[in-house]
Structure formats: C-alpha cells, structure tokens
Amino acid sequence: MTYLDHAATTPMLPEAVAAMSQALSTLGNASSLHGSGRRARRTVEECRESIAEALGARPSEVVFTGGGTEGDNLAVKGLFWQRRDAEARRRRILASMIEHHAVLDAVSWLADHEGAEVEWLEVDGYGRVHPETLRAALERDPDSVALVSVMWANNEVGTVAPVRELAALAAEYGVPLHTDAVQAVGQLPVHFGASGTAALTLTGHKLGGPYGAGVLLLGRQVEATPLLHGGGQERDVRSGTLDVPAIVGLATAIRHAVASQPHSATGLGRLRDELVAGILSKVPDAVLNGDPGEHVLDGGPSRLPGNAHVTFPGCEGDSLLMLLDARGIECSTGAACTAGVAQPSHVLLAMGTAPAAARGSLRFSLGHTSTAEDVAELLDAIEPVVARARGAGHRRAAS
C-alpha cells in the first residue's frame, strides 16, 4: 500500500502509541480529589505544560477538546457569542473563503441562527488572504467586527497564510483572530505567542497523535462562551471529563512532531518536490495548484511541505482516485465528505479554478512515514492512470 493521504490522517507515532497505551491502564478522573484523581490531574497538567512549551503558549492557554471540529466551533461560536454579548453591535464575522467546513459551516450557522453578518474574505489564485483584503474589510466598520478566522495553512492546496501579519492587523482594531492550524502544527513552525492570534485550533490525528483529541489554544485575555456546559473543566470554557490517555498520546505526539519539524519539513519538502516534478514530467499538462512553496513565510515554507495538489485536465478526480486505489495508491480528491460525494472544492472555486478543472484534481499528502518508494510507486502509475481516466465517459457521449 502506498499511503499518500496524510492530510486526512497520519499514523500515530510509536512513542505516542506507547505512552497512550500505558496510560490506558491507569485509573483516575482528573477532577477527583483523592490520590488516583491527583495522579491523573498531574499527568494532564504535565501534558498541558509540555504542549504549551512546544507551541509557544502558556499552560493556561491550552484548552483540551475533542478534536479539530470542536476547536473550530468553540472558537468561532464562543468568540462570536462572547463579543456580541459584551457589545451588541459586534456581529460581523470576517472569514476566508477557503476555511475548512468546521469553520465555514459554523460561521454560516451563526449567520442563519444568531444574526451574524458574514463577510467572506477573498483569496488570490494561490488561495491566500492578502492583508489588504482584511484591512479593507475591517476598516469598513471596525467596531462591528466580532472576530476574524483565517486558517494557518489550507488543508487542500497547502498554501500558508501570512498569519502573523493578519493577526497584527486584527489586533490593531482590537479584533480577535482565530486560526485553524490543524494542518500546520508539525509541518510549519507554530508559535502561538509570536503569532499574535487570539485562538488556534489543532488536532491530534493530523500530527501523529490519537483521533478525537485536540487543543484550542485560547489567549489568556480572550474569553469564549462555552458550547459544552457541565463540570466546568478546562477554564469553564469546555466541560467534560478529561480523556487522560488521549491527552497523554496527544502531548507526546505534539512534542515529537514539533521537535522534529525543522528536519522533517525539509525532508518532506524535498520528497514532495520530487513527486510534483515527476508528475509534471509524466503528465506535462498537469497543473500544481496553490503556492509553489518557494518563499519563506513566518519562518517556514509558504506551502505545507507535505502537500501536493494537482489538476489533471480532462480527468474526473473520482476516476483517478478509483484507478489509483485499485493499484494500492491512496490519495484524496479534496476534503473527505460525509456523503462521499465529490463536490467541486470550494477552495479551488474561490481561487478562480473552473468547476471542471476543480473536479479533475487530486491531493497527495506526505507525512512522517512517507518514503522515496511511495513517490516512485505513484510516478510509475500516474501516466497510465491519467491516460485511462482522461475523457472517460465523455468520448462516446460527445460523439
């Protein structure tokens, strides 16, 4: 099997599996007052501290969640409600058009049910929000803005946003900026404090940790209205008994992923460049979507080092995916969707890609287990697969 879908989920790091497995057989509710409870609490707090340290945050800024979707929802809805309740006129949400559905749909829900006014920030042909775009939107009426949400690195095309600049701009107007950094942590240098963002979402299973465990980094001064009410764990912002083993696995994974990031990003980038160059030489009319990744942005590459997103003109992404799958090569046509129906990607459409081209695209994403053999397998297959898929279903229909 050739797994080229690490952006969907990446294997757990052996260190995280070991630490989490051991934690699974220990007893204790971190909210209990007795010895077992204190031991569990100590474990959680040690994890919190190590995560904070790895990501340039303070321990009190680490809010454990059930993953990326929860983090995005808590940030978007929590910040909106908090700001609106403090100042009724703050109902405007500025969010980029290329957000993950966890942000996109949360924002749309607020517009439909909570009176939010949404302004979708346009992106350029690479899928990047320009600071001028944000500035213009803020300046139209700064005091009506509740929050800004711009993802750190796009999950589909890999383009990295100028997060620091955007956050500084929002801060100028006293507006909190949330960033979905689910794809960024482990692949890019991420320092919460230096980023100037008010809230940052990450999740375990994209960086070698377990599923269903994530963190919302929430600035000390930033308040959010909770989504989940109950025992008041996690700063009263997120209730629910803490999943100690998952937190142990998550913290271990974050520590390792962040420590090895400078080295692994270089290796991944090199491998990804081979993959892209190979595809373009085998399929000359293929087009790489997103930022070419040749620049430095906030101390890291301008594109996720493991991401390659390619349009194959004349092909249906579904056909390509099936043919590659039959050869044991696993990739994606975009973000996985619950119904399994491949809609033209909203990210590509926002970038100005034509719907037909958007449908003919594949994402290959590399991760910590990727090898040169994986790339070679794909490059062996891509030419015949594209030849087969090209125009499939259109030839006779057109004649």
Added chain:
Amino acid sequence: MKVLAAMSGGVDSSVAAARAVDAGHEVVGVHLALSAKPGTLRTGARGCCTKEDAADARRVADVIDIPFYVWDFAQQFTAEVVEDFVAEYATGRTPNPCLRCNERIKFTALLDRARDLGFDAVCTGHYARLDDGVLRRAVDVAKDQSYVLASLTADQLAHALFPVGDTTKAEIRAEAARRGLAVADKPDSHDICFIPSGNTRAFLTERLGSRPGELVDEQTGEVLGHHHGVYGFTVGQRRGLGLPHPAPDGHRRFVVGLQAETGTVRVGSAQRLDVGVIEADRPVWAAGAPEGPLECVAQVRAHGGCASAVAQAVNDRMLVQLREPLRGVARGQAVALYRPDPDGDVVLGSATITATR
C-alpha cells in the same frame, strides 16, 4: 470480467452485486449520487439518492467485500432526466424517467465511463433476463422491468448484467437475508426518486408555473372548466379533473387528449380512449429494423397495457397496429414489443409514442 455494480442501496442491486462477485467477476461497487442538492433528500428514503441509501450501499459493499465509491452524476441526471421530464410534461407528453435514466445515465454516462476505465460491464438490480444479448421478461412477471430496458441498444446490452432477473423478488429478499445484508427488508421504492413527496403535479407546478387553460368536451367543444397547466394531466386520467361527473349522458369523463400549444385538455368518454394505432419515433430494434410486418405483443406503459399487435418500421419510425384496443396510451411513454415465449417473452424493440388514433 471486470464489473461495475451500480448500487442504489436497495435490496435488488445489492444482491445483484453479490451475485456478480459469486460469478467470479472482479466487482467494484458505485453509488450514483443523483440529487443536485445532496442532503436535501435525507428523509423519506424511498428514492434512490439519499445519504441513507448511499450508506446502505456502502455497508453491502463492506459485507460482500468489494471496493465502493460514490460518484456524482447529479449534473447529468438533472440535465438528462429531470429537465427532460419537466420539458416533456410541458409539451403535453407523459415521460418515463426510469426508462430515460437507464438509457442516458446508467447505460450511457455510467457505462461509457466504466468502459473507458477498463470495466467490461455494468451490473444493475433490474428484473429482466439477458442471455446472449437477448433481453427477456423477468421470471417474476409482477416485478418485470424489461419495459424500462427495452430501449437499450445491442451495444449497451452487450455490456450489461442483470443478475436478479431469473429469481422472484421474494427469493431475492430471502437471499439478501441469508447473505447477511441489512437491506433485506428495506421497502421497495415506488415513487419517482427525484420527487420524494410523490406529488408530481406540485413538483411540475413549482417548475412550470401556472399555465392556465380549458377543459373542453372533445365532442361538443363545450368548455367544462379551467386548469393551471396541461402538465397536471395524463391521457386516461379520470380523477382530479375538478368536473362534476358523470357527464349528462351518464358516461364517466376521462382525459382523452392534451394540447400544450393551446393549453387545452380534451375530455371524453372511456370509449374515446380506445387506441388502435400507435405511431412512435426513435425506435430501437433488437434484431435490426424488420423488413415487413412483425407479429408481437405491444406494451404501452410500465405496468400492464399489453395487446397483440403488428409492428412495422416506417422510415426510421415505428407503426404499431393493435389487434385489440388499448386505453390510456399516452404520448411520451414507450411502446415496447415482445415475442411471447414460454422461457420469458423476448424484447423485439421499443420506441417513444408520438401519436395515437
């Protein structure tokens, strides 16, 4: 063979796919997403394009251990089937969307794509028998779907598999249960899949708007009433005319004709529904156009409506003379021709009805 199994999530296509696997084929399952707005049909799972149906199909594919994908054919389905359905009603004809879907989607758009991708055939859960290119009625005559497959060409049939046509529906359900398929007891779909409410008239009104016209006595010319569009009527229809019935002469009133240009719905007695001659276009002849008259049984709608007949090919068209009159023969429906056979009536051809007298 490499076989692409079209899996709706219903019991028939599920067993069909399982049988294709048993027959030794290399099978890949595909669920066609046909709704232009996925998710909007998630309730009332009686159609063939809800998320629940896709999930059912996926679980069957898991159990019979084949790869499974959902392919989006919503655009083609909307253009080829839904829009055609609306346009046909607008012109006073009565289309059969299932036939159209087989012809344009399953055995054109899907089959073409399957063949281009290296598959030899498309397999479906239709109740019909197909051996050596000869299409016959299903063993389960009550469930027979050869009528909605009769317009497939020899080339299309050469790349089709209908594995459940030799079995009764009851046995297929029992087999599904034996195979451990959760869809064994799933209710049959009856309605048009893209009209989950079952209210065709409301669906058409929403798309065509009000196109008022008159209900006219076809003999006297007397205006009997008014309506909002000929698309709300089908030849042979008795209910829902909004007229006092029976007529003064004691006869029950039926729709006997539709004229979209003038918006006229002609109403008359049952006798006026009797049709003896059918003209049809876009004929498909199983064994090529016949030289002379062809003895056959003609079927004019999906269920029932059969009479012995003589069919002829006349300049790229089909002329069918019925030996006994049929009622409720609507323009836009297909006329399918069969040769009676104890081993299953054989499909001889099919065409779209354009005129009756």
